[in-house]
Amino acid sequence: MMIKTNDIEPKAKHGFLKESTKNNLRIYKYNFSKNKLSILGLIIVLICIGFALFAPYITPYPQHAKEFVDFNNASQAPSLKHLFGTDVFGRDIFTRVIYSFQGALIMAIIVLGISVPFGVFLGLLAGYYNGSWIEVLIMRLTDVFLALPPLILALSIASVLKPNLTSSMIAVTLMWWPWYTRLVFGMANTIRKEYFVKIAELIGASRLHILFREILPSCLSPILTKMALDVGWVILIGASLSFVGLGEQPPNPAFGQMVADGSKYMPDLWWMTIFPALGIAFIILGFNFLGDGIRDMFDRGRQ
Amino acid sequence: MNDAILNIKNLKVWYNTYRGYAKVVDGVNFHVGTGEKVGLVGESGCGKTTTMKSVLRVIDSSINHIPEGEILYRDKDILKMNYNDLQQIRKKSISMISQAPSAALNPVFTVGEQLLDVIRYSEQYNKKSGKKDLMDMAVSAIKDVMISDPERILKSYPHQLSGGMKQRICIAMSLVTPRELLIADEPGTALDVTIQDQIHRLLRALVEEKGRSLIMITHSLGVARELVDRIYVMYAGNIVEVAKTKDLFSKPLHPYTKGLMECVPRLSGGGVTTGIYGYIPNYINPAPGCRFCPRCPDAMDICSKEKPQTIEISDGHKVACFKYTNS
Amino acid sequence: MLRFLLKRIFLGIFVIIGISMLIFILSRIVPGDPARMALGPRAPEFAVEELRKEMYLDKPLHEQYLFWVRDVLKGDFGKSINSKRPVIEDVKQFLPATLELALFSGFIMVIASLLLGIIAASFRDSWVDSAIRIFSYTGIAIPAFVVAVLLLLVFGYLWPVLPVLDRLSSGVIPPSRITGMYIIDSILTGNFKTALDAAYHLLLPALALAIGPLFQEARILRSSLTDNMGKEYISVATGYGLPKRALMGKYLLKPSAIPVITVMGLDFASLMGNAFLVEKVFNWPGLSRYGINAMLNKDLNSISAVIIIIGVIFLVANILVDIIMAYLDPRIRLGGKE
Numbered sequence: 027m028m029i030k031t032n033d034i035e036p037k038a039k040h041g042f043l044k045e046s047t048k049n050n051l052r053i054y055k056y057n058f059s060k061n062k063l064s065i066l067g068l069i070i071v072l073i074c075i076g077f078a079l080f081a082p083y084i085t086p087y088p089q090h091a092k093e094f095v096d097f098n099n100a101s102q103a104p105s106l107k108h109l110f111g112t113d114v115f116g117r118d119i120f121t122r123v124i125y126s127f128q129g130a131l132i133m134a135i136i137v138l139g140i141s142v143p144f145g146v147f148l149g150l151l152a153g154y155y156n157g158s159w160i161e162v163l164i165m166r167l168t169d170v171f172l173a174l175p176p177l178i179l180a181l182s183i184a185s186v187l188k189p190n191l192t193s194s195m196i197a198v199t200l201m202w203w204p205w206y207t208r209l210v211f212g213m214a215n216t217i218r219k220e221y222f223v224k225i226a227e228l229i230g231a232s233r234l235h236i237l238f239r240e241i242l243p244s245c246l247s248p249i250l251t252k253m254a255l256d257v258g259w260v261i262l263i264g265a266s267l268s269f270v271g272l273g274e275q276p277p278n279p280a281f282g283q284m285v286a287d288g289s290k291y292m293p294d295l296w297w298m299t300i301f302p303a304l305g306i307a308f309i310i311l312g313f314n315f316l317g318d319g320i321r322d323m324f325d326r327g328r329q
Numbered sequence: 330m331n332d333a334i335l336n337i338k339n340l341k342v343w344y345n346t347y348r349g350y351a352k353v354v355d356g357v358n359f360h361v362g363t364g365e366k367v368g369l370v371g372e373s374g375c376g377k378t379t380t381m382k383s384v385l386r387v388i389d390s391s392i393n394h395i396p397e398g399e400i401l402y403r404d405k406d407i408l409k410m411n412y413n414d415l416q417q418i419r420k421k422s423i424s425m426i427s428q429a430p431s432a433a434l435n436p437v438f439t440v441g442e443q444l445l446d447v448i449r450y451s452e453q454y455n456k457k458s459g460k461k462d463l464m465d466m467a468v469s470a471i472k473d474v475m476i477s478d479p480e481r482i483l484k485s486y487p488h489q490l491s492g493g494m495k496q497r498i499c500i501a502m503s504l505v506t507p508r509e510l511l512i513a514d515e516p517g518t519a520l521d522v523t524i525q526d527q528i529h530r531l532l533r534a535l536v537e538e539k540g541r542s543l544i545m546i547t548h549s550l551g552v553a554r555e556l557v558d559r560i561y562v563m564y565a566g567n568i569v570e571v572a573k574t575k576d577l578f579s580k581p582l583h584p585y586t587k588g589l590m591e592c593v594p595r596l597s598g599g600g601v602t603t604g605i606y607g608y609i610p611n612y613i614n615p616a617p618g619c620r621f622c623p624r625c626p627d628a629m630d631i632c633s634k635e636k637p638q639t640i641e642i643s644d645g646h647k648v649a650c651f652k653y654t655n656s
Numbered sequence: 657m658l659r660f661l662l663k664r665i666f667l668g669i670f671v672i673i674g675i676s677m678l679i680f681i682l683s684r685i686v687p688g689d690p691a692r693m694a695l696g697p698r699a700p701e702f703a704v705e706e707l708r709k710e711m712y713l714d715k716p717l718h719e720q721y722l723f724w725v726r727d728v729l730k731g732d733f734g735k736s737i738n739s740k741r742p743v744i745e746d747v748k749q750f751l752p753a754t755l756e757l758a759l760f761s762g763f764i765m766v767i768a769s770l771l772l773g774i775i776a777a778s779f780r781d782s783w784v785d786s787a788i789r790i791f792s793y794t795g796i797a798i799p800a801f802v803v804a805v806l807l808l809l810v811f812g813y814l815w816p817v818l819p820v821l822d823r824l825s826s827g828v829i830p831p832s833r834i835t836g837m838y839i840i841d842s843i844l845t846g847n848f849k850t851a852l853d854a855a856y857h858l859l860l861p862a863l864a865l866a867i868g869p870l871f872q873e874a875r876i877l878r879s880s881l882t883d884n885m886g887k888e889y890i891s892v893a894t895g896y897g898l899p900k901r902a903l904m905g906k907y908l909l910k911p912s913a914i915p916v917i918t919v920m921g922l923d924f925a926s927l928m929g930n931a932f933l934v935e936k937v938f939n940w941p942g943l944s945r946y947g948i949n950a951m952l953n954k955d956l957n958s959i960s961a962v963i964i965i966i967g968v969i970f971l972v973a974n975i976l977v978d979i980i981m982a983y984l985d986p987r988i989r990l991g992g993k994e
Contacts, residue, residue, distance in 0.1 A: 063793075166670070166674065167674075169667070169670075169671055169674070170671050170674030170675055170678060171678075173668075173671040173672075173674075173675060173967065173970070173971055173974075174675060174929075174963070174966075174967050174970065175925070175926050175928065175929025175930070175966065175967075175970045176926075176929070177926075177929045177930055177932075177933075178929045178963060178966050178967065178970075181932075181947075181948070181951060182679065182682060182951075182959065182963050183682065184951075185950075185951030185952075185954070185959055186682050186683065186685060186954075186959075189952075258796070258797065262797075262799050265799055266799060266801065266933055269799075269801050269933065269936070270932070270933075270936070270948050270951075270952075271948075271952055272951065272952075282799075282801070285801060285802060285805060286801075286936070288805075289805050289808070289937055292805070292808060292809055292812070292813070296809060299805055299809075300809075303798075303802040303805060303806070306798075306799065306802065307794070307797050307798045307802060310796075310797040310798070310799075311793065311794065311797040314793060314796060314797050315793070382891070385894075385895040387891040387892075387894050387895045388891075389886060389891075416897045416899070417897075418897075419894075419895055419896060419897030420896070420897035421897075424895070424896065425892075425895050427888055427891075427892050429888060432887065432888035432889060433888050433889055433892045434889055434892075435889040435893070435907055435910075435911065436889075436911060436986070436987060437910045437911045437914070437984070437985060437986060437987075438906075438907075438910070439986075443893075446893075446896075446898060446902065447896045447898075450896070450897060450898050450899060450902065451896070451897065486986040486987070488986075488987050502896070
């Protein structure tokens with residue numbers, strides 16, 4: 027007969043307890059909606075997601091986001107026909123900007139979706155086995171990764187791969203996980219000394235159980251907060267990579283790439299640069315506001 | 330009675346909270362004479378610290394509002410003073426020891442530096458002999474508070490020192506330059522009882538030796554009894570009783586004072602204290618009438634409708650309570 | 657204190673070794689034959705064979721690594737495929753430009769953020785404070801290259817008061833090379849006009865780099881100042897009659913500056929790394945732009961060199977920041993109770 031450790035050990039300090047989860051949710055909602063900027067951020071993010079999902083339906087010239095030339099209509103200033111004007115190939119900038127949101131969001135989802143679990147897992151391991159060779163190996167590796175300026179690291183990884191969206195995602199994923207490892211390491215190291223962990227060990231719970239059902243729930247809020255704040259950063263680095271030419275390649279549109287291309291034609295064809303620039307500022311700002319709101323939501327100290 | 334050097338008249342201090350003004354200090358009258366030691370006793374949150382902080386005007390003016398009252402230092406109203414005069418008071422006349430010595434010291438400067446700054450800016454040292462004079466004053470102040478090895482301590486940072494040490498340093502700071510009045514806010518509260526006792530004795534000895542006046546804020550009548558000549562009892566922003574120490578203890582008048590006395594554990598006689606029933610009142614919308622009324626075992630009908638005036642019962646013994654209005 | 661320093665340096669060396677291994681592995685996993693790529697598709701096979709032997713490509717990986725380390729320590733990063741000359745020469749040419757940019761940018765960043773932070777705290781909740789707050793939000797959101805492009809638009813064409821290209825105006829002779837940094841060299845050779853000209857040219861790129869972090873730091877300083885204003889030690893010091901000057905300038909500023917300096921240090925150290933974003937827009941002949949070209953051309957030797965150098969500078973900057981932090985905050989420097 028399996029003893030359910032949940033029933034025996036004293037409740038975790040910060041974990042999501044089932045009974046009061048509903049109460050927690052209410053507190054979260056209140057904390058979040060207190061700040062108007064957070065709500066604005068949420069709206070912006072929803073708009074961006076909308077752009078990404080429905081791009082083919084809301085843009086006037088979806089075919090312009092792929093291979094397309096129309097030199098008759100090239101280099102047109104913004105007009106009713108082309109809200110953001112056209113580029114030197116005659117492609118509608120508005121359409122291309124909207125399509126760029128897809129790449130940005132995909133990058134954020136994939137990068138965080140892979141690097142966070144990986145980094146968190148390593149952090150849990152290192153924190154729990156602090157002092158052993160496991161910890162030394164993991165943390166020294168983390169130190170090395172974190173010792174380089176993040177952009178440089180992403181660039182160097184991307185530079186040895188074929189330049190395209192996938193490569194830039196791989197590059198950013200590979201340099202992102204150490205931040206979470208470091209974050210979780212500190213917390214796991216502290217939490218493993220708590221009583222409820224000791225008791226679980228005594229009972230003979232499996233290591234996996236201890237890591238994931240005991241230690242992890244107490245770390246969740248900082249992890250989620252960091253994730254929320256990181257989305258903006260991931261998109262920014264992604265744009266920087268595409269700006270340099272190591273991201274999404276033409277004819278597929280991407281924010282940084284469009285800014286880089288457009289800058290050659292400044293100031294005459296200003297719309298080629300300004301609108302993608304505004305686009306990227308829009309999405310990053312939205313996620314930053316949202317991230318701040320999520321951080322405030324979890325920050326019980328403010329009550 | 331010596332003539333008063335500090336005379337607080339009808340002081341009201343309101344806290345500006347988003348739900349309205351919290352009328353924390355509600356008309357306090359208080360005075361201290363030259364060389365006198367006076368105690369201000371009351372439970373946490375009753376407004377003692379706020380009252381005293383107003384004397385030096387170190388309360389946060391964006392939160393606190395003083396709608397009424399006078400604080401007279403030798404017949405000059407501190408509340409109406411201009412900045413320069415106020416600074417003179419702070420440098421030469423009054424000093425205050427804070428409740429939490431750890432918070433009172435700046436963590437990024439050495440203790441010595443902070444002590445020296447107090448002397449440096451007090452305009453009370455001989456500028457010509459300069460640095461040496463400063464250091465001498467600092468070292469002698471540290472020695473006065475019974476700290477051995479003053480030079481080493483002066484070079485230390487607050488986080489390197491124990492609580493008792495920090496408290497002594499705060500006392501040294503307040504006494505290093507000559508001033509007339511010292512306000513001590515629950516010195517030793519943050520420390521354990523034996524050290525507390527040492528600190529109290531030290532304080533009393535120094536104050537007497539230098540002939541200063543002392544206002545001692547405490548929540549313990551027992552402590553007050555040991556240290557001061559006259560005691561003000563405060564409850565919820567009002568002074569409810571004042572008397573010379575021996576008078577207060579031999580004949581406590583106000584029900585709150587009586588309740589407090591019963592809380593002081595007696596070595597002889599035994600029995601567990603009963604405590605005082607109830608909670609401190611709501612300051613934002615205080616009920617009309619005496620603020621102690623809800624907790625008062627002797628409450629009468631009039632107590633919940635009108636506020637009692639302060640009446641003098643015998644020499645220096647005053648009380649604000651309807652029980653004595655007609656006698 | 658010394659122990660702390662030694663520990664950091666030791667850790668730093670360890671990290672550099674790790675980085676070098678990382679770089680080396682990266683450069684070797686690139687598909688394709690480095691020797692072939694160096695000589696081009698039309699070179700004869702025996703020449704490629706020769707080069708391969710020369711580049712130790714026939715030896716096992718760990719031996720290759722050791723040879724490479726030995727060379728690097730001698731300053732030899734190999735030859736650049738693009739420029740056909742030793743990488744170290746390329747580095748010497750381009751590094752000072754980026755260094756100068758980073759330093760100037762850091763200078764602007766530190767001074768401006770301190771000033772703005774103090775102003776925001778002094779005029780708390782006024783429009784100045786709100787403006788700085790808004791700029792701090794946008795500052796993080798807008799990548800440096802976007803700022804660079806906008807600055808280019810404004811100052812290059814709409815309101816051309818500041819130069820947007822190159823390090824010096826045409827016709828101005830660069831000063832004799834001592835450090836390679838034009839401002840410093842000009843001052844050292846007594847040529848103040850050139851120094852000024854170089855400074856003008858630095859202004860926009862440095863501003864583009866500094867603006868984002870600058871407003872954020874100002875905001876942090878502002879919060880720190882306003883938080884500490886309410887602290888007990890400030891009201892105690894006020895109570896002792898300390899003049900406003902000493903109170904604000906000494907008692908308030910020092911503890912408030914500490915959390916900011918941490919961030920400032922990180923941002924400063926990152927400036928070198930982020931410089932490439934701006935270098936491309938302003939056509940600034942710096943190391944990062946050189947590195948980007950190397951990356952696009954798969955010039956492995958150049959890539960490794962750039963990464964190692966920037967990495968080392970980043971590391972050194974971090975250690976310097978840690979030292980400054982420890983100096984400022986005695987709680988870090990000395991622990992524990994008597």
